[in-house]
Amino acid sequence: MVASEAVGRYRLLTVDGVDQPPAPGQFYMLATAERWGGEEGRPWLARPFSHATADPLTFLVDPVGPGSRRLASAAVGEELLALGPLGRGFALVEGRRALLVGGGIGVAPLAALAEALDGSCEALLGFRDEPCARAARLVTATEVALASDDGSVGRRGFVTELLAERLARSDHEDYAIYACGPEPMLAEVGRIARAWGVPCQLAYEAPMACGYGACFGCAVATRTGFVRLCLEGPVLDAYELGDTGGDG
């Protein structure tokens, strides 16, 4: 790891020595080479992170659990283990302007997408509060609108409200939506997109032990049954999501 900087409540880690360039929406399994497995035996499994920028390779970390706290506390110069890039990223829809919709730490893969598009996109970003919202600067879209839970930045309310208004007022047929954030937000983004008939891809998160199809832990229901998010995702088409209750 060559740099670690605070971005509001989050930390942005810059990593080198990874050869294969990732596509926006792909992810890496990250761990520290040393002292992974703290005093209570956790973290033990590596953690999935989508990259926030490809050049240089960066990851946005919200220090909320044993794995993310350990990564956020890693020192500059410390060796990180990075398996990847893994999974399927965003598949750009030809001829439609990209509308990025992000919530919290979920802005990371959208930052990578904006980078790949040279900023030629619009972004709607929602955060809990102002310290979290500082991560909005990573998303280099030409137009950015913000929402926050506490009203400290941008509109008070949910980013999905911004999305509903944007689709209602603009020519929605020009757009394709690319979203990442908490699951309730993604469900609502998918619902709004389907209501307007707008193409929509959702970058999901799931508990993931391996990242390469071995553990079957990251099952997500689609119309054709459970899929492994690490192989078929993490980006899923909002029109392909489904519901399955599992084996009786």
Place this chain on the structure above:
Amino acid sequence: MADEHTTGEGAAGDRDEPPAIGGWRPPGRVFNGSGTFDALAALAVFGDALLERFPFDVYVSKTITREPRVGNPPPRIAETAAGMVNSIGLPNKGLARFLAEDLPRLGELPVPVCVSVMGHSGDELAALVAAVGEREEVAAIELNVSCPNVESGLVIGQDPGETARAVARARALTTKPLVVKLTPTASDQAAVARAAADAGADALSLVNTFPGTVFARGRPLLARGHGGLSGPAIKPLALAQVRTVAAAVRIPVIGMGGIAAVADAEDFLAAGASYVAVGTANFRDPLAALPIRKALRAM
């Protein structure tokens, strides 16, 4: 052939050359635990680089059932101290599609393939063993007996009589080497192990996961309430069971449970195992078994 089933060839724990499993000599000592490495998915992700550095001497498939299963609803996994719990629910495409789609591709792996099967009744088990046993891609069959027999309601691997019946029925249907994957929840592990050996098992593998759960905010985190604990957290438990079983039978033992490094594997060999399997450690690192494979090969 029949004699080899009950007598084996070398004492368990032989450090020079591992004993044959039935008439079969695996090319090395390191297996993967069933359900901890999907070779076809890994090949799709990592490509030929994986074949050049394949981490195991023997590849054990995910458990196959006669009918397709979609598996359990999420959440399916949770991290614990030095391990994880899972309740995956054995998702698999069922016997027919496994044989038609997956097995020919597994046969192209650079190592022998052991197919894990589970039946919830004698007939289901028989159908699996007979069909898998016919296939030339299959070096050995592992019977996963950690499931209830729908006819008796007993978990097969917890009961010596149930285990003996299941193994005897499978034994009569195939000449392939039979490995029986024991259940760690049997009250008398040695009795189940002897029953399996006497009924014709060529080797025993243990341990499977231990029942476990994780709570968050006052509720179980897994959708199914609880699951199976694996990883270094269970190594002392696994080592004790391997020691007990290896002392109780003369057939080879494949020991596993929390093996993540060469020293762990050596502990299992010292406890009486002839072979080892790497399981949950594969999740952390797809090549976790490689240094173990190299070290035990040089041994």
